[in-house]
Amino acid sequence: MNTSHDAFPSRRDVLKFGLAPLATGTLGFAAPSALAQQGPIRLGAIYILSGGAATYGQFARQGLELALSEINAAGGVLGRQLEYSMEDSQGKVDIAINAARKLVFQNRVDALMGLDSSGVANGLVSVVPELRKPFVITHAASPDVTGKLCNSYTYRVSVNINQHMSAASQIAVGTGARRWTTIGPDYAFGHQSWEYFQQYLKQRQGNAEFMSQVAFPKFGAEDFTPFIQSVMQAKPEGVLVSLWGGDLVNFVRQARNLGFFEQKMQILLTLGAATEVLSALGEQMPQGVWAGTRYWFAAHADNPINQRFVKSYVERHKTPPSYNAEGAYAAAYLYKAAFEKAGSTDGAAVAKALSGLAFEAPNGRVVMRPGDHQAVVGPTWGKLGAFDKNYGVRMLESVRTFTGEEVTPPVAETGCKL
Structure with missing residues (x-):
């Protein structure tokens, strides 16, 4: 589905006129019951809350709080209110594991989310x-x-690398570039983004070439100059950039100074349309460059749930929601549906209820696929266009939002065995 900025109301219109309300019962309301005597249902969230990527945790908190305020105002879940506790992962495995254990054994949360x-x-x-x-x-x-x-307790409501790189490969084919390289963070995300991009692009463009001169700066690096220069000297026709968060902000600023975006090559910023990045860079973000995001607030203008989500979020925070805000918001409603389907907050019962569950989210109807627990969802890609003073970000042009069905590989190809 192709959408455009013109089809979506501006922040000024959102605040002035409001948007159409949700259809009755779209998200479902729980009736009060004796379960209310059990106290609140608690969600435990783990995000990066400090360092260069802390804005991602901030956006997630805002999305989660908005969802809980809506759910609680409508009667809660199983007659009980929803609350949350949040821990800082600091982007480190051991700290995230300790945070999960603390949330479960000390805070007594009923379910976990985040990362x-x-x-x-x-x-x-x-x-x-x-x-x-x-x-x-x-x-x-x-x-x-x-x-x-994969395991019986773990699910994902957001776009994964497979889905995002399948879409990126389709964008890449359309650019006409044939010889590609990459700049990405030197850990799983950067390396797997490049791996799956090559796999999908080769399937769609048999004559695609992938250069041995690649750049993988460590996550959190401050100086990207040598990596930028090495890629420019290699003279690729296309560059996949999978840096994100503060790394991408620093990279773009340094790359502009070095003339990176004036080179005769196609550039795909895989997470360049993340609101966190767009807000930080403002008009420094280069126009005409392809940028991707797992959710674009202006790409679902005909969805009343998205209309309400964006309207409420902008009213609260004076900025459009990011994909991390949307992901946390969607997860809260997913859990609401799972608790109600299970009829309890028992961990095993709720985990089982999540399998195959379908619910309505800002990015449309989402299905939690039983075979691997991956949501069947797709990303949005577009070219960075004009700067919107109302939103404080560059908007996307030539927007393409992919359906989950067209970018999600079959379960048999994922390696998941539940």
């Missing part, structure tokens, strides 16, 4: 079954957590 780093996700999922609480991943894109590392 920003693919490396952290890969390290944590093996511990999840012993905690006996469902875990919904809302950001980390490692294909392994719904692939070879």
Whole structure:
């Protein structure tokens, strides 16, 4: 589906006129019951809350709080209110594991959600079954957590690397570039982004070439100059850039100074349309460059759930929601549906209820695929266009939002064996 900025109301219109309300019962309301005597249902969230990627945790918190305020105002879940506790993963596996255990054994949460780093996700999922609480991943894109590392308690509601790179390969074919290289973080996310991009592009463009001169700066690097220069000297026709967060912000600023974006090559910023990045860079973000995101707030203008989500989020925070805000928001409603389907908050029962569950989210109807627990969803790609003073970000042009069905590989190819 192709959408455009013109089809979506501006922040000024959102605040002035409001948007159409949700159809009655779209998200479902729980009736009060004796279960209210049991106290609140608690969600435990783990995100990066410090360092260069802390804005991702901030956006996730805002999305989660918005969802809980809506759910609680409508009567809660099973007659009980929803609350949350949040811990800082610091982007480190050991700290994230300790945070999960603290949330379960000290804070007594009923379910877990979160994670920003693919490396952290890969390290944590093996511990999840012993905690006996469902875990919904809302950001980390490692294909392994719904692939070879999958388990009965772990789910993902957001776009993974497979889905995102399948879409990226389709964008790449359209650019006409044939010889590609990459700049990405030197851990699972960067390497797997390049691996799957090559796999999908080769399938779609048999004459595609992939250069041996690649650049993988460490996550959190401050100086990207040598990597930028090495790629420019290699003279590729296309560059896949999978840096994200503060790394991508620093990279773009340094790359502009070095003339990187003036070179005769196609550039794909895989997460360049993340609101966290767009807000930080403002008009420094180069126009005309392809940028991707796992959710684009202006790409679902005909969805009343997205209309309400964007309207409420902008009213609260004066900025459009990021994909991390949307992921946390969607996870709260996913858990609401799972608790109600299970009729309890028992960890095993809720985990089982999540399998095959379909619910309505800002990015449309989402199905949690039973075979690997991956949501069948797709990303949005577009070219960075004009700067919108109301939103404080560059908007996307030539927008293409992919369906989950067209970018999600079959379960048999994921390596998941539940």
